[in-house]
Each structure stands twice: as C-alpha cells, then as structure tokens.
Amino acid sequence: MKALVYTGSRSVEVRDVPAPQPREGAVKVRMAYCGVCGTDIGIYSGKHPRAQAPLVLGHEFVGRVEQSVEGSRFAEGDRVVAYPLISCGHCHPCRNGTPHVCANLRLIGIDRDGGMTDHQWIEESVLFKVPDSLSDEVAALVEPLAVVVRTLHQARFALLQSAVVMGAGPIGMLTAIVLRHAGASNVIISDVDPGRLALCQELGFETVDVRNASLVEHVEAVTRGDGVDTVFECSGVESAALDMTKLVRVGGTICLTATHKSPHAMNLIDVNFKEITLIGSRVYTQTEFGSALALAETLAAELRKTITQVVPLSDAAGIFDMIAAPSINTVKILVDCQS
Structure with missing residues (x-):
C-alpha cells in the first residue's frame, strides 16, 4: 500500500509500505483524508526530537472502519476520527487525571506510523464516530x-x-x-x-x-x-x-x-x-476532543473555508514545498489518502 513516509531531514517520499498487522483491541480504518500540521513541518525539517525515519506522517485523519473485531462498538462502514495521544498510564499526570500532559506522551504520526496512507489499525478506545451530517473534509479538522x-x-x-x-x-x-x-x-x-x-x-x-x-x-x-x-x-x-x-x-x-x-x-x-x-495550553483531553467533534458540526461552513488545498496522496511528496512557496496561499492542506 502507498504512504507518505518521512525518510530523513527535509526528505519525504510516497512509498509502497507493508500493510500494518492487526492488533488486539484495534480496528482496521481505511483513511479518507489527513491534515498537514505544523508538527509535520517540524518533523520534515528534521527538528522534531522524537520522530525517527522511516515514519508514516499524519495525526489529523478521518477514515472508515473496514474491519472490526467481535464485540466492537463500531460497525464496518462507520466513519471515525481518532484521538491520537498515547499516554503511559503510570506517571504523575496520568495517575492524577491529566494523561493528555503525560510525562511520556507519544502520538500517532510522530512516535508510530500515522494516517497519510491507505489504512491503519487503530485502537477502538480512541476512535470517535463521525456524524452523518459532517463531511470527511471537515471531520479531518477535528484534531486541530x-x-x-x-x-x-x-x-x-x-x-x-x-x-x-x-x-x-x-x-x-x-x-x-x-x-x-x-x-x-x-x-x-x-x-x-x-x-x-x-x-x-x-x-x-x-x-x-x-x-x-x-x-x-x-x-x-x-x-x-x-x-x-x-x-x-x-x-x-x-x-x-x-x-x-x-x-x-x-x-x-x-x-x-x-x-x-x-x-x-x-x-x-x-x-x-x-x-x-x-x-x-497543550493538546487536549479526550472529552475536549469529543467536544470538538460536536462543535465541528455547528461551525462546518466556516471551517471548510480554511481548507485551501486538497492533494492526492500520490502527489503528497510536494506538500512541504507548497507550504514554503510564497506564491501559494496555504492555510490547511489535506491529503486525499485514496487518490
């Protein structure tokens, strides 16, 4: 399958990568869109302290459940967004109700492969179902x-x-x-x-x-x-x-x-x-992530205007050149993961 892979400082490639393997408690999500974040720019520039090449980029994604497990609260075909924070569960913040500022905080798309690809297996505990009224494009803005x-x-x-x-x-x-x-x-x-x-x-x-x-x-x-x-x-x-x-x-x-x-x-x-x-202020709690999903429904028309470019995954190796080009007005770029 195809993915946008960070390969080293100021280097990304659209590559064929091995399909990810199922994990216990995870469902298979076929990616629709993934937003490009300032963090992705930092990774591309080689300045992120944790991101290690090769890495599939992207933590602002929306997709569709393609394969679920028995007893899952998600059905095949459900559209979902993911709370991408990974907390350790053991440090002082985690023990005291603030795991979003975990001392060992990790993120999908930074510390493990992200959403700029065909599909990933994502723990269902971090997935939120997208309302029918919300487009895939606007749902990709829930994380920011x-x-x-x-x-x-x-x-x-x-x-x-x-x-x-x-x-x-x-x-x-x-x-x-x-x-x-x-x-x-x-x-x-x-x-x-x-x-x-x-x-x-x-x-x-x-x-x-x-x-x-x-x-x-x-x-x-x-x-x-x-x-x-x-x-x-x-x-x-x-x-x-x-x-x-x-x-x-x-x-x-x-x-x-x-x-x-x-x-x-x-x-x-x-x-x-x-x-x-x-x-x-640092990232968000799971409750705030859910609130953002509800808020996106209300503000969808305005949010959609901030999406200035949609780039096919096949051409995504050029997104950072687009962002750096003074002649191209970019605010939020989405990668279309199925094109």
Missing part, C-alpha cells in the same frame, strides 16, 4: 479544533470578552472562529501573510498586517488604551513573546497556544504590574 477547545478552556474565556489572536495559521484561524462562536465582543487577528489575512477578512475578522503596522498601536487605539481581555499567542515567533504583554489589559490573560521552540525574551515587569495571568 480540539487544540482550540483546550486553549479556550485554559484561558477561561467568557462571553463578551475581547481577544487578540497572534498568528493566522490554521490554529490561529480556528481560534478566531471559535472565539466568535463563544460570544467574543471583538476578535483581532494578526499575521505577516497577506493571503491568510485576506481569508481572515473574508471570514469577517479585524486584521492587522504586522509587516507594515503596529499591532500594539492598533490595539491601543481600538481599546482606548485599555488592552484586550485575552491574548491567544498562536504564532510561536520571538517578537510575539515580547509584544503580548503590551496587548492585554490589567488583570487580563495571555494563553500560550503555540509551542515556542526556544527560550524568548518577554516583559515580566508587565506580568507583575498588570497582574496578568499567563497560562500554557
């Missing part, structure tokens, strides 16, 4: 949507609060969409990519192109110097770490949605003097 559900929970975002989203990548754009659905009074989203900002404007969001305008000055003007209630840092870039404390009001909240890959300077004086709550 779960990241957003978690970050809003961590920020304790409340009705009619205002927000800045720093970064209009897939997670930033989904964050803005969910914030509006959650009753935000105003959402401002910033980025350097004109194509992504244009899509944000099409979706009805206030945008700031930080290549030629100051986000800090814009927020000061809009809020009359008060700042917004919550800043969601979704960019992971160094300049954002220094600016984010200037954007939030006294007593406001900054939620680190993006993972900053190296230490960055930030203004801790602001944290003290403005009594800012600074909180991190």
